[in-house]
Amino acid sequence: MRHLILLASLSFLPSLAFGQRLLSFGVKGGVPLTDALSGSVSKNYVIGPMVELKLPLGFAIEADALYRPLNLTLAGPFVRTSQDIGSAEFPILAKYHFLHTPIVKPYAEAGPIFRHVGSDASYLSSGGFALGGGIDFKLLLVRISPELRFSRWGGDSTSRIAGFPSSNRNQAEFLVGLSF
Numbered sequence: 001m002r003h004l005i006l007l008a009s010l011s012f013l014p015s016l017a018f019g020q021r022l023l024s025f026g027v028k029g030g031v032p033l034t035d036a037l038s039g040s041v042s043k044n045y046v047i048g049p050m051v052e053l054k055l056p057l058g059f060a061i062e063a064d065a066l067y068r069p070l071n072l073t074l075a076g077p078f079v080r081t082s083q084d085i086g087s088a089e090f091p092i093l094a095k096y097h098f099l100h101t102p103i104v105k106p107y108a109e110a111g112p113i114f115r116h117v118g119s120d121a122s123y124l125s126s127g128g129f130a131l132g133g134g135i136d137f138k139l140l141l142v143r144i145s146p147e148l149r150f151s152r153w154g155g156d157s158t159s160r161i162a163g164f165p166s167s168n169r170n171q172a173e174f175l176v177g178l179s180f
Contacts, residue, residue, distance in 0.1 A: 024052045024143065026179025028064055033172040036070050036087065037124075037165040045069075046089075050177055058097040062109065065090055072121055072165065085118040091130045091151075105136040113151055124167050128153035134175075145177035 029047035048066040055061065066089045071082060093111035113130040134147025151171045 022054050024054070024179040026050050026052075026143070026177055028066065028145075028175050028177040030173050030175035032068070033174060034170065035168055036068065036171060037072065037168060046173060046175065048088075050179065052095070052179060058100065060095040060097070060107075062093045062095055063090070064093075070117070070121065085121045087115060087117045087121075087124075089151075090114040090116075091149075093130060093132075097136065103137055106133070107136060107145075107147075108133045109147070109149075113153075115153070123157040125153040125156050125169070128169075132175075141180065143177075143179045145179070147175050147177070149173050149175055 026049070027047070028050040029045065031044055032046060046066050046068045048064055050062060050064045052060050052062045068087045068089060070085045070087050072085050091111060091113040093109040095107050095109040097105045097107045099106050110129070110131045113128050115124065115126050115128070117124050117126075128151055130149055130151045132147050132149035134145055136143055136145045138144075149172070151173075153167050153169045153171070155169070156167050
């Protein structure tokens, strides 16, 4: 019986090894090049986990869960208030690696992006489209992927409160992914 269990366990090893080459996990972080809200200041960082599924012919699908703190600032003639609000962005991007060299692999990416923000800024757009490009290179066991990403968000909700800042519909950021 022990030999049967050992044989069954060993039969799964090749599929596990093959699966590791197809799926990679890591972290992605960076800095926004534009503010997320007009007339307000972001906290100047983006960070979160990422997963990438490699497909044939240089294609891949990447999904991120990026945390971006926002600063919601209200300025009136006599009062100025500021509040920090959490924002989570979920891009799902199709990637294409268009040059297959052993060291550096440039890529382009595009796909939908979804956003969830705290209740005080729930009027902000919850969806958009992302477009970007970068390079992948391997350093020892880690794959490093610097990139520039442009996001175009949909319009904010019509229930936006007067005086609250609106979304900056065009956003750009510099990101670096580290994956294994």
